[in-house]
Amino acid sequence: MPRLPLPILLSFNGGYVDTVGFVALAGLFTAHVTGNFVTLGASIALGTGGALSKLVALPVFCMVIMLVRLLSQWLERSRKPVMTVLLWLKLVLFAIAATFAEVHGPFDDGSSLAAFAAGMILVAAMAIQNAFHRVHLSKMPPTTLMTGTTTQIMLDLADLIGGLAQGDLKPVKERLKRMSASVLAFALGCAAAAVAFLLSRTWCFAVPVALGALSLFASVRPPEKASIEAPLDSAHTE
Template structure:
């Protein structure tokens, strides 16, 4: 008759690694981390690249109007290129997700890795472009398009691979949902109070993380320039490693 061996629980670094993986593989932690990254990178692009939004195409449409009829030296090339770059990046994510759909593998790690590589390019080209004196400077435009592609992947991740979770880049919709749920709960006219409370528990942390990322990104950029992008790169690497 065989005897079973007792396997001791992991200690030290192994225990920390398992705890870290468990934390960063939870949907809530993924959403909060990605929201922080979105706010951080979006404000970095806006401050460093003459008003370019890396995460929000709506903002770029507005900036096209501002720049076309505003200052004569305000370049508009990056904003014009942002839409096709965004569309192409989202289409690429859709193809990747479709190819993974017939397998048991999750594409999240691959998508996060691609986003990390693009953000590294955003940072490296941004550093090479210094000092950026024109919005239409070739390296400045290239850096901006890498940032747009990185955040486009994140937009698509939320819609395709993490469907059902709170959007991590669309804070206008999140804010409207928060206000709607709070008013309905406070007025007593909420048809499904449990669902509204559940949405608030998911949406408020994501919105808070985005705001924290935007504030942090602006502060660290003014202290370290494009090197500030190392922080979201490290966070994405942690998410990619934890979601193998």
């Protein structure tokens, strides 16, 4: 039975979680954490809530990235399934965030301790996804930030239209296909998050749990052999 490609699933999740964090937690970016510099400035200038979450998000993100790196190194030395363990950790954090939101949400006050805690849990989960992608899916399009991907898509299209892309065009077209799919999945994730938030301001946090569970069964395409699907951890040399 064909399985959903992991990069596409992660892109959908990236768009979803970032949007849910923004609309439910007073403008907090949980994946694109550097965007919180902008929203922090807006919070200070306009007096809106959530300033502490936006200030602390980047240090929390950086700390989790370092811890994930150290954990991955230990898992590799112990010959443990690194990719699977990281996906499980992310799933657990999403489950904690969903449970926390159901108990303490909705988060009407973005400056409340409950909103801060929920935000930092999601930031930690998305830090794991960012580190996971950087190490294990580095040849695939990013799953949490689409600006660079969109830029490359436009450059490739311009080269194809202008006849500047020469030689074997198959790699260019394959890259266009992968990147376009990633951007589309991210955009659909953003739209799904908006709809889910309108339906329920607390249960919208449960969707990443389902996405995290699906990711455990998703297919990974090794960068060196993009036409071959492989299970988790087979794309990474232990």
